Amino acid sequence: MTGWTPDSMPDLTGKTAIVTGANSGIGLPTALELARHGARVVVAARSPEKGDAAVAEILRAVPGGQVEYGHLDLADLASVRRFAESVDKVDLLINNAGIGLISRRETKDGFEMQFGTNHLGHFALTGLLLPLLLAAPGARVVTVSSDAHKGGRIDFDNLALEHGYGRMSAYGRSKLANLLFTLELQRRAERAGADLTSVATHPGTTATNIVKLGPLQPLMSVFFKSAAAGAVPSLYAATSPDIRGGEFIGPRLKHFTPSARARSEEDAKRLWDVSTQLTGVRFDEIAYS
Ligand SMILES: NC(=O)c1ccc[n+]([C@@H]2O[C@H](COP(=O)([O-])OP(=O)(O)OC[C@H]3O[C@@H](n4cnc5c(N)ncnc54)[C@H](OP(=O)(O)O)[C@@H]3O)[C@@H](O)[C@H]2O)c1
Numbered sequence: 001m002t003g004w005t006p007d008s009m010p011d012l013t014g015k016t017a018i019v020t021g022a023n024s025g026i027g028l029p030t031a032l033e034l035a036r037h038g039a040r041v042v043v044a045a046r047s048p049e050k051g052d053a054a055v056a057e058i059l060r061a062v063p064g065g066q067v068e069y070g071h072l073d074l075a076d077l078a079s080v081r082r083f084a085e086s087v088d089k090v091d092l093l094i095n096n097a098g099i100g101l102i103s104r105r106e107t108k109d110g111f112e113m114q115f116g117t118n119h120l121g122h123f124a125l126t127g128l129l130l131p132l133l134l135a136a137p138g139a140r141v142v143t144v145s146s147d148a149h150k151g152g153r154i155d156f157d158n159l160a161l162e163h164g165y166g167r168m169s170a171y172g173r174s175k176l177a178n179l180l181f182t183l184e185l186q187r188r189a190e191r192a193g194a195d196l197t198s199v200a201t202h203p204g205t206t207a208t209n210i211v212k213l214g215p216l217q218p219l220m221s222v223f224f225k226s227a228a229a230g231a232v233p234s235l236y237a238a239t240s241p242d243i244r245g246g247e248f249i250g251p252r253l254k255h256f257t258p259s260a261r262a263r264s265e266e267d268a269k270r271l272w273d274v275s276t277q278l279t280g281v282r283f284d285e286i287a288y289s
Helices: 027-036 048-061 077-086 113-135 147-151 167-191 214-223 232-239 265-279
Strands: 016-020 040-045 067-071 092-095 139-144 196-201
Touching (some): 016 027, 027 040, 027 048, 027 092, 040 048, 048 067, 067 077, 077 113, 092 113, 092 232, 113 139, 113 265, 147 167, 167 196, 167 265
Parallel strands (some): 016 040, 092 139, 139 196
């Protein structure tokens, strides 16, 4: 798909969008463009200071926009529950936030941090918001994955990664989980006849805080594209009428094929069941009967 830019987006007046991690990187221009096109936007971020600053920045670019901060720490299931309880409407859920390439640590609930934040936090958030998503005509869930999912493997007997932890492999695993989740959500929504579209994206290598270049960090923007360019797949996935559920949209809006591992329905079901057990969040409305 060439020629599509955020200016091609439809008018989003009346829609409510939640963008996780909208205080920086790819999430900020994603939220800004959604607001520019008339959506009410919730900047869901773990830091109130950074969240408020992002709201102010968006409002400077979109005077009169409907933008608000919502406190959400995806590495804390109690925080995810509090955030979800504060939401009154959602048409577009952009599961964008992510953490990557860190040494091993754990979420508040004791999950390996990259899996816990990038996958389990978004799994729980989506499930808790499901009744509102199903009440919104044409609702979409966009989950930001990565080409890095290809390096990911899920060993269900070692989800905590207490042994064999690697920064990159743990990141790849979390991004693989994002894709397995996206595709399973789409299958479940379809089987239940629900008006819900689930799509995944890969932004392409983008100059943001998640990229770690060591001493070359100041040169990041020379090598990689801008956050605004990285937001284009998410914006297209969230708003284009041409999108079909289960698609994986990459840079230049190419339709990527997820790896064979990401397309495994068996792994997707197993991950879904494990994620339900770990988070306590069920998707009863679209459960297999
Ligand atoms: N940049 C790339 O090259 C690239 C490539 C492929 C995929 N991606 C994906 O793109 C998405 C956005 O990342 P980015 O590149 O824009 O990186 P970023 O600038 O580091 O943004 C990540 C966002 O996630 C937030 N976040 C991290 N942990 C959180 C938590 N526990 N609760 C709530 N929010 C949390 C961060 O908040 P703080 O500011 O508070 O840390 C930040 O707002 C991620 O899913 C990433 O995996 C990026």
